[in-house]
Amino acid sequence: MSSDELKKHMSSSDTTPIWKIISVASIAAGVQFGWALQLSLLTPYVQLLGVSHAMSSLIWLCGPISGILVQPIVGYSSDRSKSRLGRRKPFIATGTTLICIAVLLIGFAADLGHNLGDDLTKKTKPRAVALFVIGFWILDIANNIVQDPSRAFLADLSRHNHKKMRLANGFFSFFMAVGNILGYAVGSLPASYKFLPFTKTTSCDTYCANLKTCFIVDIVFLLLVVVVPLFIVAEPEPESVHDDGVPFFAQVKTSFKNLGRPMWILFLVTAFNWIAWFPFIMFNTDWVGLEIYGGKPQGTEDQKRVYDMGVRAGSLGLMLTAATLGLMSLLIDPMSRMLGGARRTWGVVNFVLAAALICTLPITKSAERARRHLPPGTPPSSSIKTATLFLFAVTGIPQAATYSIPFALASMYSSDSGAGHGLSLGLMNLAICVPQMLVSLISGPWDSLFGGGNLPAFLLGGGSAIISGILALTIIPPSSANA
Known part of the structure; x- marks a missing residue:
């Protein structure tokens, strides 16, 4: 049977029930719960341990570096795995275990650092920082180990059916939103440590204890959503990828050579899209605490207090982002049909992202002007808070497209070419990780x-979002975008 006949046969005989796709897609909620905590709490936390704002961005290099190395290797290996447990499940289980270890190491970094000799009277806690960085690296590696096989598992279950692939990626994006909402909601609580009072110690203050509590909750939630699909959803038999004995790097080289023009264009648009996103992802809560609320993580007690208030307000804003993301994830497919295809949808929402990033400038300037007439440590006015939260909510619109459209297209392209879903999605991740490395550096x-703060990077991201929107509208092939 030819490749085309096989795809036609599999599409017509597809019997994968939707509940299985939903069950596997729900893994994204567990991963994203921890990722939400990572995004909202860890940049402020590492500054509380004594790392400067400028240096904190370098810590985020571990995410893209691990993504470049780990995702293609995991994708390649899972495509060719002959484990009796399945191709994708062993990687999902291993990654989940590593996530649990990583978040415990991060959450208890201050305590462990103090036990190893950190002086609490000094600004920088070097041992705690070292443990934090190690945990951060393990966490990003583990997230990549789980995420790529989970998406590949969904592609396997879709069995070359493009409509089901779009649906599966839509559900994956939806559950990412669910995980975000829960993670940001827990992260925004002012005294979550009271549920687990033992988390507050001499070396771990209220903010640290809250973070520790959040990560313990994360472990419980992650295990719940991962264990169910691992036990009740059987993996389909491999259909198109076989162990041909070709070494990994040779296979990657061949895959790059055989990439069609649509995939290269997809890489380019995705790269500019992530140059736009990553500054905001790294520093959104820090922006609220530092520039909207006027606090400082290493300032006076009043400045620390108001900074913490701003970080929690930013977490609330990210929860609104996630709520919008969840709604838009369910609407992205009908919206694409209404706008004439994924190309137009992606292009339009990139302009929405650009507008949101550029609007950080007037909101910040308004907050700065208002603070001149207020006592130190006073939170911003309700109108500035509302504008900030509205901006966060709006970013959920382009985020829904970023989390679904490029991955759906990549799955379609790999399916059409007969390539392995795992390796193809791993290569797709390079278009995300390389821009992240650039932004981190x-x-x-x-x-x-430009004088410090987060605005210069945000405005650079706004310009990149405009470029990404223009490219999406003009060079992504219409036939592929409408697939």
């Missing part, structure tokens, strides 16, 4: 060049 010096 330049955002600190770039912000410092």
Whole structure:
């Protein structure tokens, strides 16, 4: 049977029930719960341990570096795995275990650092920082180990059916939103440590204890959503990828050579899209605490207090982002049909992202002007808070497209070419990780060049979002975008 005949046969005989796709897609909620805590709480936390704002951006290099190395290797290996447990499940289980270890290491970094000799009277806690960084690296590696096989599992269950692939990626995006909402909601609580009072110690203050409590909750939630699909959803038999004995790097080289023009264009648009996103992802809650609320993580007690208030307000804003993301994830497919295809949808929402990033400038300037007439440590006015939260909510619209459209297209392209879903999605991740590395390297010096703060990187992201929107509208092939 030819490749085309096989795809036609599999599409017509597809019997995968939707509940199985939903069950596997729900893994995204567990991963994203921890990712939400990571995004909202860890940049402020590492600054509380004594790392400067400029240097904190370098810690985020571990995410893209691990993504570049781990996702293609995991994708390649899972495509060819002959484990009796399945191709994808062993990787999902291993990654989940590593996530649990990583978040415990991060959450207890201050306590462990103090036990190993950190002086609590000093600004920088070097041992706690070292443990934090190790945990951060393990966490990002583990997230990549889980996420790529989970998406590949969904592609396997879709069995070359493009409509089901779009639906599966839509559900994956929806559950990412669910995980975000829960993670940001827990992260925004002012005294979550009271549920687990033992988390507050001499070396771990209220903010640290809250973070520790959140990560313990994360472990419980992650295990709940991962264990169910691992036990009740059987993996389909491999259909198109076989162990041909070709070494990994040779296979990657061949895959790059055989990538069609649509995939290269998809890489390019995705790269500019993530140059736009990553500054905001790294520093959104820090922006609220530092520039909207006027606090400082290493300032006076009043400045620390108001900074913490701003970080929690930013977590609330990210929860609104996630709520919008969840709604838009269910609407992205009908919206694409209404706008004439994924190309137009992706292009339009990139302009929405650009507008949101650019609007951080007037909101920040308004907050700064208002603070001149207020006593130190006073939170911003309700109108500035509302504008900030509205901006966060709006970013959920383009985020829904970012989390679904490129991955759906990549699954379609790999399915059409007969390539393995795992390796193809791993290569797709390079278009995300390389821009993240670039942003991590330049955002600190770039912000410092313009006087510090987060606005320079945000405005750079706004310009990149405009470029990404233009490219999506003009060079993504219409036939592929409408597939």
